[in-house]
Amino acid sequence: MLKEDTSAYDQMSDEEKAAHDAAARLKEQEEQDALPYKWRQTLQDVDISVTLPKGTKSRDLSIVIKPKHISVGFKGKEPIFVGDLCASVKVDDSTWTLDNSTDLGIHLEKVNAMEWWKNVVTHHPAIDTTKIQPENSKLSDLDGETRSMVEKMMFDQRQKSMGLPTSEEQRKQDMLKKFQAQHPEMDFSNAKMT
Incomplete structure (x- = not known):
């Protein structure tokens, strides 16, 4: 929801907010379903799946992953999708695989492992990242620095x-x-914490 709309939203009753949120989720789901791929994310990575025609061979594909750009398609044809990524990825840690000659899986490792992406490609419809409910994970799964930051939060x-x-x-x-x-000689009776 846009910032200008938040005051109108705040004035809504609980039932109106629920109806508004449900409509927004439905619109978001319809937009995501219309994309040529499905995607999911964790704080650390983004996984994209694309269904390809049966019999596709990896040598038929043209997949380019750059720090802020992706292009996915068949060699010599218009890309299935192409554009600037929502945020930077670690190219050396990002991969793709082709399973059963129809299931293309693309794994993108995020540079910033502490932010949710609103979309994969910047010109595609965005999701509301405030509504993301991360999968349960154990603190022990996190590296030391991330773990201490999460524990502090x-x-x-x-x-x-x-x-x-x-x-x-x-x-x-x-x-x-x-x-x-x-x-002890100083008077702190009017001291304020900022």
Whole structure:
């Protein structure tokens, strides 16, 4: 929904919001179904599947994956789809396979593994990324840096929901207490945390 429309949306009753959301999901699904491919994503990657005519051989295909561009089709013919990617991919970690001579699978490894794509190719219809419900995964599946960031985000979210300070707010409070202890001669009664 566009930012200008959010105030109108906020004025809707719960039933109107539900009807609006259902209509938006239906429109989005129809747009996605009309694409020449199906796609799904995780935070780390995008997987695209294209159904090809029976008997297709990999040597018949022309598939080009660049950091911000993709072209998929048959050699010497108009591409099935082509365009700028929604975001950059790691070309060396991106692959494609042809199964059963009809099922083309393209795996794109995202450069930024912390963002949802709104579409594969920028000129194709976008999805509402705020409605994405990621698959359950275990924290142990994540690398150390990502895991600690997710744990911090989860902690901060729990703290906020209970009306308690986030980790950053707690850090600031601890620094102020330490400074107060080191400088008892100063009056901190009107100090504000920002």
